[in-house]
Amino acid sequence: MATAKKLPSGSWRCQVYDYTDENGKRHYKSFTSNNHTSKGKREAEAMAANWAAEKESHSRCPFTFGDALGQYIADRESVLAVSTIREYKRARRVDLVDLENIKVADITPEQIQELINKKAKDKSPKTVRNIHGIISAVLKVYRPEMALNTSLPQKIPPKLYIPTDNDIKVLLEHIDNEDMMIAVLLAAFGPLRRSEICGLESTDFNGNIAHIQRAVVLDENKQWVDKTTKSVAGNRFVPLPDFVYDRVKDRNGRIVRLKPNQISDRFIDIIKACGLPHFRFHDLRHYCASIQHALGIPDAYIMQRGGWGSDTVLKQVYRHALADKSDEMNNVANDHFAKLCNIK
Incomplete structure (x- = not known):
């Protein structure tokens, strides 16, 4: 039981733990008696004990x-x-x-x-x-009053392979299926998520501008179902390059007539056939975001186009220096230093 302490004024105050906020700060409920005698101490402690007992009875969840x-x-x-x-x-x-x-x-x-x-x-x-x-x-x-301070395993930075411009060219040269070709184009130059690609319909287009408003995902019964996009930011209008729109403009109904798992499975086979380093279909989005970043496009526009609600993902995952761009930038720096040292 909490013990009351005497204040400089002579009153007795007893504090009882209430809750811990999201910043880890503990909050307490205070009970004060203005009786300066030992009876006031007991009064403050009794009020605190009654409050704690009532709180416990209300907050004690009967569920497993x-x-x-x-x-x-x-x-x-x-x-x-x-x-x-x-x-x-x-x-x-x-x-x-x-x-x-x-x-x-x-x-x-x-x-x-x-x-x-x-x-x-x-x-x-x-x-x-x-x-x-x-x-x-x-x-x-x-059980909102319970504070968790669990020690969790340290995060491991993702080891991603970002396709290069040359990888994309080789990939496109080896695709002989129209559905897969369109899927890759939409992911690499959209960039659209796999689920968004499968949910895209011909009625979602106004010229080369695609309205991304649905996605195809697995439900709890392992059935593919339509749903709204992943987030508010996911519902967006994406202006596609003309060469991408030319591949989809004459299609009716679903633009890509494949399920998400079929896209992934076929993509693995294509990568192997190309002899390219292993990377996932989703990494085509990484490629698109990284290229835009390398071109100097502000994050706000990359986020809007890709359907990201914040720049957290961009900072943690998508800002990877592409190998070919990195070499190019390093050469620029080295040429500058060489010229500087050759000045007489």
């Missing part, structure tokens, strides 16, 4: 963690992305079994840390952080 997660998902099913709902349900079945039958009110930080340590042994830091994110989100709703 599994039930709380299920309710959390159900309450947000109409607003969260289909892929997010699918991942939450998968995580409940596979990753969060250790917490499934524990009452939310009984979960300890040590149990969470133990689970995270266990998962870190065979899962990537990103996956482990996603698992912890789900736990944190549920507890924030059903």
Whole structure:
């Protein structure tokens, strides 16, 4: 039980922990008695104890963690992305079994840390952080007073291969399927996401301007379904190069008649046939963003065209110096230094 302390004024004040905010700062509820005697000390402590008991009775969640997660998902099913709902349900079945039958009110930080340590042994830091994110989100709703200070695995910078201009030329020369050709053009010069490409229809075009407003994703039943774009920024108008629009302007209905997984599978085969270094279909977006950055296009325009809501992704992933551009820029610098040293 919290102990009251005497203030300079002679009053007694007793503080009880209330909650920890998002910045990690602890907040307390204060109870004061103006009786300067020992009775005032007991009064302040009694008020604090009563408040704490009432808070505990109201905040003590009767659910198990599994039930709380299920309710959390159900309450947000109409607003969260289909892929997010699918991942939450998968995580409940596979990753969060250790917490499934524990009452939310009984979960300890040590149990969470133990689970995270266990998962870190065979899962990537990103996956482990996603698992912890789900736990944190549920507890924030059903046990908001609980402060988590879990030690998480250190993030590992992604090792990405950014295709060069020459890679793109070789790739385009080896594609003999029209659907795949259009898919690659839209990803490399859009840049559109794989899911957006599969959702693009002929009615989405006004001349060479494509309205990106839907995506094709897997639902929890592993069926491909249409949904709105990944974010508000994802719903956008993209002016495509004329040579890209020329390939799609005579198509009716879905522009690319392939499912997202078919695009990825066929892309792997094409890369192997080309003899190019391995890279993913999604890396074509990296190529487009990196080229725009190398050309000096401001981030705001790159973000708008690519459908990014913030420049976080650009800073962490897309600002990779392309090998050929890097050599070119290094030569410019070296030529400058050589001229400087040759001045007599």
